[in-house]
Structure formats: structure tokens, C-alpha cells
Amino acid sequence: MTYLPAPDRYDRMVYNRCGASGLLLPAISLGLWQNFGHDTPHRTKQAICRTAFDHGITHFDLANNYGPPPGAAEEAFGELLRTDFRAHRDELIISTKAGYRMWDGPYGEMGGRKHLISSCDQSLKRLGLDYVDIFYSHRFDPDTPLEETMGALAEIVRSGRALYVGLSSYNSARTRDAAAILKDLGVPCLIHQPSYSILNRWVERDRLRETLGELGIGSIAFSPLAQGMLTSKYLKGVPDGSRATKGGPFRDGFLTETALQSIRNLNAMAEERGQTLAQMAIAWVLRGGGITTALIGASKPQQVIDCAGAVGNLTFTDEELARIDEISSEEDINIWAQSSEGV
Template sequence: MTYRANDQRYDNMTYNRSGRSGLKLPAISLGLWHNFGGIDAYENGRAMVRRAFDLGITHFDLANNYGPPPGSAEENFGRMLKHDLAPYRDELIVSTKAGYYMWQGPYGEWGSKKYLVSSLDQSLKRMGLDYVDIFYHHRPDPDTPLEETMAALDLVVRQGKALYIGLSNYSPEQTREASRILKGLGTPCLIHQPSYSMMNRWIENGLQDVLDEEGIGSIVFSPLSQGILTDRYLNGITADSRAAGPSVFLKPEGINEETLGKVRKLNDLAAERGQKLSQMALAWVLRGGRVTSALIGASKASQIEDAAGAVSNLAFTDEELARIDAILG
């Protein structure tokens, strides 16, 4: 059956301008970090992507190594584009990244021009695209000159392989210097992708100020602290939860009774606001307009529906913010 997007898809989603640019992003974006790879059920991933777009989520975030196996999330997303979303390509923001290990040999990771250009070429082939909307350097490279890495980002824009470029996991100082270089090249940095949540506030210690000063937007990953800031663990760690699973990579850090006690108090506050805990946590990172978009992961369509519902109540009173700070202490 041919997919037709919901005609009302733009009615309820909020769109925020990314820094000092012409681009607006949905307040909630969908990341394909997990649950969209070759080991996952393709039709479930397809259903999630379609549901996200029907809810006005126009931004889909990938990276070369997403899977597993690496590359398979891009391949699967390429199939979804071809079969479902091709008529809507100009309504979509598709991003990918390079920086982490992807292939053998000296050119398969980090920040050289050789690696970044080659990786993006591979990503475009996997997704069946002529260009991505945003191409990120996924992590700083301590050995490659920053000028070379930024020149590679500038190059792929000039080649028409990316419309905008971004940074991920860069410190405030690295971000400021990268921004200076990119402005000099004529391809300003559009966006920064850091981790951020109620329980992980490192970007408040300098990075957000740099982004404001440089006119760079932000899209934050792990806004739900890998599932801690949901109702998943309110009754402890269940046998079917991520925390009980075999993957160290996916295991949320710091789950203990003290943390769960704080989560239960946050859940009570969310209920008073008429929200689920996950919705309040997303609203919290978006509060005040300093974050452009919150990047969510999902394993089923209902989680995307919950996340999209967060935009209906993004305001906090001073008392509510104070209570959150007191709970997390």
C-alpha cells in the first residue's frame, strides 16, 4: 500500500530556527542510532519513521556507523526514502556524521579530509541521496589539524554533497575555534550536537554561551538519559528493560535506588503538569529557547507519539524549575 503522509502533519509540531541561519528544525527530531540497523525488524523501523513524519518530525539523524552492523541504518533509511518518503524529500532534513571508526586502515576514522569525504560518499550511496542536509564531524580529532577537518566540511558543501555542516561532542573552546575557521572559509557552522539532560548539564558550563555568541544552533542527544527519565524504571529494573540487557553500550549509567527515588519525585511533578516524565524531560531541555531540537531514540511508534506530545506544554514556572533542581540536588 502506497504511503501518503498525514495532511495535518504540520499543525502541532513546533519549529525552531537553528542559530543565525535560515533553517528551522522540529523541536523533536528522530535519531536512528539504535533499532534501525540490520539486526532490527525493518518494518518496525519503517513504521516509526512514517509515524514520525506524520507527526511533523521532519529531521532524521544518522551517522555512518549506526546499525549494527555499521552502515545498516543508512541502508535501511535509504529503503524507506525510496519506498515511502521520496515524494517528500524537499520536506525532510537528513543528517549524517563521520568521526568514529568505520573501516579498516589509517583512513577509516577521526578527522582527516580523506576520511570525511570518503565517508560521506559512502553514506550518500547507502541512502540513495545526492546530498544530505547536514553533515557533522562526529568527534574532535586530537591529531589532525582543526583547519584540515573544517576545510573538509567546507569542501563537501561546495561539492553539493551537504547543504549545512555541524559539529558533535566538541568542547566550548574547540567549538569556538572551529566556528572561527569555518566563518573564514565562508561555510558557517549550522549546529552542534551535544549530550544534554536534567541529569547531564555540562553544556550549561560554557558551551551554550559559545553557541549563542557564534550563532550556532543545538540539537541535544540523550535528553532522556538513556531511558532513566521515563516511566520505564519507576518500579525498578525489569527483566525486559535496557538496563537489564547484555549491552554495556546501551546500559544507562547510575541506575540505583537513590537515582530511582529522584526519578519517582520527578514523575510526580510531571503528573502535576499533565505530562509523562519523558515529556517533561524533553520540555525541560527545550525550555527558554536555547536548544533548537531534542533528539530522541525510539523502539516503537508510541514512544514517538509521546515525544511529539511534549511540545504542547513547554513552559515551566520558576517554582517547577526550582523543584527539579532541588530533587536532583
């Protein structure tokens, strides 16, 4: 059956300017990090993406290594572009990244020119596109000159492979250096993608939010729900089939008693606000306009609907913000700390 998007989709979403650029991004974006590999039925992926677009989510975020296996998410979304979204390509912002291990040998990861440009070409082939809207350096490479990494990003834009470039998990100091190089090359950094949630606040300690504002760079916070911890999923224990039972990036020990108590406290507060926990957690990330868009993941369409509902109430009183600080604790869940915090 031919997919016809909801005619009122743009009335359902809030759109924010991305830094000092001319690009507007939806307050909620959809990431295909998990649940878009070969272990998820294609119909489920299709339903998730259709639901997202029906709710005004125009930004779909990928990376070359998303799967499993690596590359599978781009292939799946490429198929959806052909079957569902071909007529709507110019309504979509599609991003992808390179930097993590993708193929064997010395050129299969990190920030060298060879890896980044080869990765971009491979991603375009899997997606079936001539260009992506945003191409990211997925992580900082301490062994490659930053000038080489940023030069490769600039070349990707100049060659027409991408419209914009971004950084992911770079700390504040590295972001300043990278942005300066890109500015000199005439290809400004559009956006930064850090992990950020109520339970993971490294961007505040690092003052990354302030740095991005000063530099006119937009931001997209990934894992705003702390890989599902900031949802109703774990209020009554660990359900079968949840990330906590599958291993992978959700590590043993994340669901400490302290974390579970924070989650219960926050859920009670969300109920008082007339929101789900997920909605309040997303609204908190977006508070005050410091973050352009919150990047969610989903394993079913209803989760997209729930998260998109966060735009119904994005404001907090000073008292509410103080209470969130009081009833929650920051947890040791930043598995990207080596890139982001330099430890």
C-alpha cells in the same frame, strides 16, 4: 500499501529557527542511533519513521556507524526514502556524521580529510541520495589539525554533498575555534549536537549553550531522555529487553539508587504538570529557547507519539525549574565526556 502522510502533520509540531540561519527545525527530531540495525524488523523501523513524519518530525538524524552493523541504519533509512518518502524529500532534513570507527586501517575513523570525505561518499551511497542536509564531524580529533577537519567539512558543502555542516560533542572552546575556521572558509557552522538532559548537564558547566547563542549556531540535544532513564521504563525496576539489559552504550551502574530516586521524583512532578516524564524531560531541555531541537530515539511508534506530545507544554515557572534542580541529581552518564569535556 502506499504511504500517505497525515495532512495535518505540520499543525502538530513547533518549528524553531536554527541559530542565525534560514533553516527551521522541528522541536522534536528523530535519531536512528539505536533500533535501526539488523536486529530490528524493517516494519518496525518503517512504522517509527512514518509516525514521526505524521507528527511533523521532519528531521531524521543518522551517522555512518549506526547499526548494528555499522552502516545498517543508513541502509534502512535509504530503503524508506525509496518506498515511503521519495515524494517528500524536500520536506525532510536528513543528517549524518563521521568520526567514529567505520572500517579497518588508519583512515577508518577520526577527523582527517581522507576519512570524512570517504565517509560522506559512503553514506550518500547507502542512503541513495545526492546530498544530505547536514553533515557532522562526529567527534573532536586531538591528533588532526582542526583546520584540516573543518576544511574537509567545507569541501563537503562546496562539492554539493551537503547543504550545511555541524559539530557533535565539541566543548565550548573547541566550538569557538572550529566556528572561526569555518567562517573564514565561507561555510558557517549551522548546528552543534551535544548530549544534554536533566541528569547530564555538562553543557551548562561548559557554558556551551551561551557560546552557541553568541555565535549564532543552532543546537540539537541528543539523549535528552538519558537513554531512556527519563521515562516511565525504570520506575518499577529494570524490564526485560530494555537498554539496561542489553549492555552497549548503556553502562552498568547508570541506574544507581540516587538516579532511580531522581527519576521517581521527576515523574511525580511530571504527573502534576499533566505530562509524562519523557515529555517533561524534553520540555526541560528546550526551555527558554536555548536548544533548537531535542533528538529522541524510539523502539516503537508509541514512544514517538509520547515524545511529540511534549510540544503541548514547553513552559516552566521559575519555581518549577528550581524544584527540578532540587529533586534531581546529575549522574555520571556522559559516555562522550572524552570528546565533549576534554577529560
